[in-house]
Amino acid sequence: MMSPVVTGIFALALFAPGEGIIGGREAAAHSRPYMASIQVAEGDAMKHECGGFVVADRWVMTAVHCMPTGANGRKVVLGVHSLSQAEDTKQTFDILELHNHPHFNADNYDNDIALIKLDRPFNASEAVQAAVFQRAGGANPSADAEVETAGWGSVDNLGSRPDELKEAFIRVLSSARCRRSDYFGRKFTDNMICAHKLCPDPCDGPHKIEDSCDGDSGGPLLYNGVVVGITSNGGKKCGQIKKPGIYTVISHYTQWIDAIMGLQPEA
Template sequence: MVSQKDVLVAAAVFVVALISHSEGIMGGTDAVAHSRPYMASIQMPDGENFKHECGGFVIADQWVMTAVHCMPTGPNGRRVVLGVHSLSASEDTKQIFNISELYNHQGYSTYNYDNDIALIKLDRPFNASEAVTVVEFQRAGSAIPGTGTEVQTAGWGSIDNLGTRPDMLKEAVVEVVNPALCKRSDYFGRKFSSNMMCAHKLCQERHCDNIDSCDGDSGGPLLYNGIAVGITSNGGKKCGQRTKPGIYTIISHYTQWIDTTMAPQPDATADQD
């Protein structure tokens, strides 16, 4: 005779399996240590320690690009760690920075995450090394990857819809989804703007997982041929769903804003001489 406890345990196992295989996990693989030296971990205070919250990527000697929705109300004590592979290990390659200035795009929309691009100015320039360097980003006038093109993403975000977080950097190859599809009402509808691209990789076999970015990957890069073309934004409440691929902000739409924001500011004392 099957007990009520056995029934509940079986039901719980079934639910976990359903989440894992129907919704899909991120499906990434461990990155080779420091093979993506532009990656940044944005970390928030957690008691006496810090914990990873969002990703970012280095685009200049004192600048990191990320997403507005990572810090919509300001830094609030967060820090940026470069040269990191393992979040927990005390790696000699790690460089830790305070956030000197945060520039969130003024057009950011909390309704649909439009214009989800932000720039962090670190409190000092980083020390270039094999573990810390810049990545080129796509500028205006360049064509974004077309439908079906393989692109890459990376981060320390959740590897499943249960919120399991990795310690080591993960990476994944995904495919650009036709924007017309992402504009459909059963995908993102009117929330999908011309400043966005969407990408994931659907599993074509039984009992495998769709590949997708997930919670905690936000702010990280989407790369094509080694160039950052997008910023991981928001793809829905669950990751790996067929009709909710990851959404990425198209970086090339913001070239002027990026250049203006990063331009050296005139020395106010010079006008007093």
């Protein structure tokens, strides 16, 4: 097994540190059994910090910028719907290994993909199951395709966090648009998907846009039930028309993923 790869401390640059759900709705309890909550100690309690998703019996995928300097005592909780309630479905794990992609770019969050090895296999149940993720050669969503994301991140720019898992159904924007200078310019790379959803007028709720926001980096972006992206970053404020959420394209990293998880030798 390779030793964990840990990147150094990075500057925030254009992007804000985290992603979550603006708009959207509460997910049905345990309807997304692959979801993971990465938690950090806060006094005697643990606090949700980032998202992730289960990809194998001891492996969780997330984003590098969630833990750029190492696990540092964080834990992974599976089978979660409510962060605060003592649910019988919850399983808590130590992080045995953290593998951050060695070519993560702190300036624009390119290659923002990481793998966590849990200290033991999870117990499969209706509330805890691995997700299917896109591999090389698979079809990624094109512009205007509907995709899904979920997490426990902020519901507004004031940092208000939900207790229950939220989900949003959003749409992919063209890469050409996200490369425009009034969007992300040259910081947007071929390893990224950008997506959000404009709310029809009148909106059902207070938000004009459904988008990702602070606190849910590392969570999944799904297309036709397959995880195609990792929630990476959006703008300095959530829900801005020209700063949609950005997601790492998983299929670009099949060889690296297989090498880390021991499925084939790394080239």
